[in-house]
Amino acid sequence: xxxxxxxxxxxxxxxxxxxxxxxxxxxxxxxxxxxxxxxxxxxxxxxxxxxxxxxxxxxxxxxxxxxxxxxxxxxxxxxxxxxxxxxxxxxxxxxxxxxxxxxxxxxxxxxxxxxxxxxxxxxxxxxxxxxxxxxxxxxxxxxxxxxxxxxxxxxxxxxxxxxxxxxxxxxxxxxxxxxxxxxxxxxxxxxxxxxxxxxxxxxxxxxxxxxxxxxxxxxxxxxxxxxxxxxxxxxxxxxxxxxxxxxxxxxxxxxxxxxxxxxxxxxxxxxxxxxxxxxxxxxxxxxxxxxxxxxxx
Numbered sequence: 333x334x335x336x337x338x339x340x341x342x343x344x345x346x347x348x349x350x351x352x353x354x355x356x357x358x359x360x361x362x363x364x365x366x367x368x369x370x371x372x373x374x375x376x377x378x379x380x381x382x383x384x385x386x387x388x389x390x391x392x393x394x395x396x397x398x399x400x401x402x403x404x405x406x407x408x409x410x411x412x413x414x415x416x417x418x419x420x421x422x423x424x425x426x427x428x429x430x431x432x433x434x435x436x437x438x439x440x441x442x443x444x445x446x447x448x449x450x451x452x453x454x455x456x457x458x459x460x461x462x463x464x465x466x467x468x469x470x471x472x473x474x475x476x477x478x479x480x481x482x483x484x485x486x487x488x489x490x491x492x493x494x495x496x497x498x499x500x501x502x503x504x505x506x507x508x509x510x511x512x513x514x515x516x517x518x519x520x521x522x523x524x525x526x527x528x529x530x531x532x533x534x535x536x537x538x539x540x541x542x543x544x545x546x547x548x549x550x551x552x553x554x555x556x557x558x559x560x561x562x563x564x565x566x567x568x569x570x571x572x573x574x575x576x577x578x579x580x581x582x583x584x585x586x587x588x589x590x591x592x593x594x595x596x597x598x599x600x601x602x603x604x605x606x607x608x609x610x611x612x613x614x615x616x617x618x619x620x621x622x623x624x625x626x627x628x629x
Contacts, residue, residue, distance in 0.1 A: 339380040342367070342586075343594035346577045351570035356563040356578070361523040363580040370585040377585075380592035381421035387599040388458060390606055392426045395456035397602045398513045401595060402461045404470070404565075405520030406558060407548040408530035409581045411462050414520070418592045419460065428453060432463040440482055444468045444497070445504055455512060465504075466517075469497050469565055474557045498568035509573040516598045517574060518591055519562060522581040524555055 342365050348354055367373045391397060403411040415429060430451035439447045445465055453459030472478045473494060480489075490496075505515055522530075531548060534540040551558070566576045579590045609617070 339383060339593050339596055340367075340376045340589070341593060341597075342376075343577060343590045343597065346579055346590060347594070348566055348570040348576045348578060349572045351567035351576070354563065354567045354570065356521070356559060356566070359521055359578045359580070361521045361526065361580050362582040364583050364586040367586055367589070370583075373585045373589045377417070377589050377592055380589070380596060381418070383596050384418075384592065384599075385421040385423070387596065387604060388422050388426055390604040391458070391599060391602070392423070392456045393606050394604050396512060397604065398453040398455050398457055398459065399595070399598060399602075400453060400459045400461065400508070400513055400515045401591075402464045402466065402515065402517040403520065404463060404466050404518065404562075405581060406522060406527060407545070407551065408527050408534070409520035409522040410584050410587050411520060413584050414518075414588055414591050415460060415462065417588045418595070419458075422458065426456065427458045427460070429460045429462060432461060432465075432467055444482070445500065452508070452513065465501065466565060466569075469494060469501070470558070470561050473561045473564075474554050494564070495568075498564075501569050502571065505569070505571070505574040514598055514602060515574040516594055517569075517576045518594070519566060519576055519578050520581040520587060521562075521578050524552070526582040527552070 345365065346359065364373075391399065403414060405411055419427065428451075432447070435447065448461070448465035451459065451461070472482075479493070508515060531544075534544045566578060570576045577590065577594050579587050581587045
């Protein structure tokens, strides 16, 4: 493990920049890299949280870039857990979380990217999407009746609608990148077996009963359809500027570490730092220091 205070570099193996040859079966949901237990991963995550806190402060001070973190995954994949643990050290003033549930009537009256644009973070801030605009090529693809309810003219609902949406998403994310909004996208890749275990835990533990939703179990009937939709999503919307990370999600302690490392690398790549002050501002600082130091007492 690194001894210079940096987090272990664990995310590179799961980054997809060019999805043309992507196959979901090449990614093991139970993988944990070189990490063999929870304890060393937790220690690395603690270092990562400290590093994220420092980088967020510089991001906010610089106010040039924004960072958007997209979390996608099936129910119980660990999206809430990632937000709770990885982002625990962030300053709430510079961070916002948007959850994308079933679209409202207002959402359905607009284009499919409208509600994502409304939730976009400002410069200097970190935005987190718990689910996102990608629901429009996931659950809507698995349940095409949802597409029919979106009010789109029937003449536009052709066989290549998903190809069109992938192209629209790529163009939209290029637009964001060109305007200083960096994006990192995470597909939390949980296995069917592990999802079953977690859903049963929601039934067995009173403190998790509130998370239970019978629809989650019903959706398991469409497992293969979802896997195909996720594979197509990563294959068609991975770019160097807006890569996907296909994160092993069976071990939550490793999932958190991968996400933390990827977010740290993203902020490092932006070269965020405290703004440098010019000569006039420096003179004001020194004058103010002289006044304060001359005060009695």
